[in-house]
Amino acid sequence: MEMLDNTDKTILRILQRDSKKTAKEIANLLNLTVSPIYERIKRLESKGYIEKYVAIVNKNMVGLPITAFCQVSLQSHGESFIDKFENQIKNLKEVQECFHMAGQVDFLLKINMPSLEEYHEFMRSKLSKIDNIGVLNTTFSLKVIKHTSEYYL
Structure with a gap:
């Protein structure tokens, strides 16, 4: 590079x-x-330094005020289990970001939803149905202190 x-x-x-x-x-x-x-x-x-150009949308104005961070721990950690989980998560439009983590949890998901009720329904009907999930732990953002898409250069 x-x-x-x-x-x-x-x-x-x-x-x-x-x-x-x-x-x-x-x-x-x-x-x-x-x-x-x-x-x-x-x-x-x-050269790939600029990947794409996007508009940053105000989540509140489009009706997605609830930001949830969901920690996911898998039961099995074989490569095929991880690949399958990643592919299933990629197909969930509700998941804005997904990070494979080192430490006590395997994945961290960022999810924006219209309400707590709709988040609950998403958890029950979609997320918890994914094979091989051992533990789901969700925390909710109360206030955004800093939000940027800029990298410090």
Whole structure:
């Protein structure tokens, strides 16, 4: 993997904050010309530093105010059991993020739901039906202190 110079890192910081910034706007911020900035952005995209551009949606405004963090421990830890669990989780649209963890739990799921009742129904009808789950432990977010999609560069 190639090393990023300070200009590349600055471009990434700017795009993380506002992916709608144009090459011209970024060039103006950096006191550079448009063409090299455009080429740098295209290189960062083609090399995989920029995976995709997204809109960050306000979860409350779309009716998903409840954020649950569900810790999952599996009964069996063989590769085929882990692969099967991961594939089943990928098919649950309610699961926003899933991390394979080291430590006392095997997986950590982030799930946003309209209500506690709907989370309960999701647990009963979908999540708890997945084979090989030993323990499910859910905690709920009371308040978001910091939420960012930016990486510190």
